[in-house]
Amino acid sequence: MGMGAEGGAKPGPDGYFLRAERITKVYSDGTVAVRDVTLELRPGEIVGLLGENGAGKTTLTKVLSGLLPPTRGRVVSPRGPVRFASPREALDFGIGMVHQHFALVGTFTAVENVALSHERPLTPLKLDATRAKLEALMAESGLKVPLDVPVEKLAVGEQQRVEILKVLSQDVDLLILDEPTSVLTPLEVDELFKLLRRLRDEGKAIVLITHKLREVGAITDRVVVLRKGAVVGDVSTAAVTREELAQLMVGKAVGTRAERAVELSTDEIPAHGSHGHSERGPGVLHVEGLSVAGTTKPIAVHDLTFDVYGGEIFGIAGVEGNGQTELVEALTGLRPALKGTATIHGKNILGLDPRQIYKLGVAHIPEDRWVLGLVLPFTLAENAILGVHRWDQFRGPLSVLRWGKINAHVRALMERFEIQATGPNAPAKSLSGGNQQKLIVGRELAKDPAIVIASQPTRGLDVGAAQYIRDTLVEMRDRGRAILLVSADLDEVLALSDRVAIMYEGRFMAVARPEELDREKIGMLMGGVGVKG
Amino acid sequence: MTGTGARPGDRLLRGVHRTLTGLHPAVESVLAAILGLLVGAVLMYIWGYDPWRAYWALLKGAFGGDYEIASSIARGVPLILTGLTFSICLRAGMFNIGAEGQMYVGAAASICVAYFSLPHPWHLVVGILFAAAAGVLWSLGPALLKLTRGVSEVISTIMFNWISRFLVFYLVAYVLVDPRQAQRTVRIPLSARFPILVPGTDLSAAVYLAVGFALFVYVLLWHTAVGYEVRAAGLNPTAARYGGISIKRTMVLSFALGGVAAGLAGAATTMGLPPTYAIISGLPELMNLGFDGMAVAMVGRNHPIGILFAALFFGGLNAGGRVMQFYGANPVPLEMVRVVMGAIVLAMAIPELARVLPAVAGAARGLVRTLSPKARKEAA
Structure with missing residues (x-):
């Protein structure tokens, strides 16, 4: 271990640590994920790798960290090509990557997980040495995690810290983080950023994959913008505006889309709430006294009563894990309710499959597109x-599927929802996250539903795809459909909803029009602090 | 050591790995078959047999002429059906190894047609229906146990195989026994036998039943909404449930369909395999057809059409093996054919093995590194 640290790979103050030279990566199905990318990473610098989903950010970093061989081009260090x-060899060289999906053994403690990552064949696990090292690292970096609790019992933010500690314990010189903030609370994000700055000041090179413009401005020194696998911008963060970045990233010169991107660049989702759109339709979903058991908790949804009307977006905001998932599952037939009633147009839906x-006219955009949606x-x-x-x-006599009609339907969906794929017979797993989500949204909206239950519909999507999906939901609302929107993205809920409910521990803390709520108040409600009078 | 340039061995390894994982499933199966035959050849050589002569005998015995081809196909018929049993359930996400037992009860049920008479095609049809029904009934046991009590189908089907085996032993010995020939059951009457297609051979019209059922399963799985539900439930039960698919229904359906196939395999053996047209005490004609069907399903990549070819191949091995054991001055025992079959099934796992090869190589390198601190220091 610690090869990179004293291995001579460390350059002088003006040198680079690693340089990708004209990297091209073509996947076996012919997809060109990265196109002729040259990129230099220097010590003491945080580089933001910005781009839409499918822009090639992850592929590029996988090439850098040894997970994927490049099709063309090479990676060089000051000592020569590497x-x-x-990944083991990359780690030995001093390159560590924290992935979006953690590589932790759930039943192991933090110490055991880190020791495991240091393990070589036929050597005993050095638990005590690892513990000492971790304690030193924690003291030094300010990253605190419980060392003796199985990691599956830790919060996601803590698990991420274990991942980061695991990589740091290998004495890396280059730290790559793939969308690290997507699972963190704002406070945890602040802590992470503090840590990253400290690591940068210690001379480490850091790459942060993100599609959040706010983060780019907050933490990075340099931004590299990728679009369709190619670098379209490599600039100092100080010298670029969010508007410019958004335009680079989205790249579509078509007015509306670019404008949207610009609007978004201030991290403001254009408000679509009830302003000027007040004709609320008849009640569609009526929920009364609904209680639902959780997977681990005896009661996750507690005696909820609410209505969703046609022509409105009813948003549910709140920190994840406060019963939103269970509520949606109960309303869509995936989880039994304990008590209460729920009706669509007066017809009971509880207990139905x-x-x-x-x-009865329900479309469901599920929160987990890999497990539930596809x-x-x-x-x-x-x-x-x-x-x-x-x-x-889609189904003829004898239950025979009409593939001709189905394929025509899919082509129409691909056209209408701008799904990038080679054709109806492409496997869904070959699509990027945004295209997968568009496929789900397209499928659900093609049902021409009375109500759309959308759970985290834009999670993990790039600006363009997220906006597209939001626009689609608003359009459905404007056509008189009811929308129940559950999202952990507060900006999204506030911008889209006609009415917002703040959910905490299975209850609604408040139901109000978005303009009646200020952020401070929302923050308190989300944290379970009731606001009186 | 951090690889300024790749080691030549690495490149080769990665090349082999890429080649093997990129292969079409059909090519993979063919390669596995060849590898299995090679392993068999090596073993024969070690034991002092002449592999070339033995395989020559096997090939001639399997496909050397019309008679041989016909009997290879005949041996493959029940394997098509038991292979389908395994594949249908695997496509639905379950590991059903109950084909063996379901086939026994199917065979026993078909014998019952000997106790009444009907005109020709109808007598046969009734026998087929009996066998199918018995197979379904036997498959419903594990299905219901899984459905209501969450019992793993792997365990329950194995146990049902044993129950079925001794039940049928009992039936053959005491209930369906021919009073004049105590070593076997009563024989299937002429009116209930599958017509022989090639006179003088074992090949009967049961082959139409097997091939027809395979095509039916193909159409069902890939061209109907019902089959779509089965496959969705097998690949991602959570998403299937989200899509309004009842997992319980696909489970029972695929188990029942597998039971039909296994029952038919029993019927094809009792009603369509000359010269016995009965179950002999100890079930020699039936034994292992269900398990061999699993091998057939694997080599056929759990696709009904692939299973047809795999069953023909395995049928050929069986038929040819019988010739091989009487051929020449130093004949190779039939057991060697089973060794070859086993080797083929193992070889089917090789693409999977190739996937872990780089990891194995990496571990080996790590081992060398750990054991030689000098090399480590130098590398640093």
């Missing part, structure tokens, strides 16, 4: 009929 056969609920090995076409596969337009 080529890593495995999902298909019966869909028949059958990843299935093709686009097969996924596009999930849940509607028994509809007459």
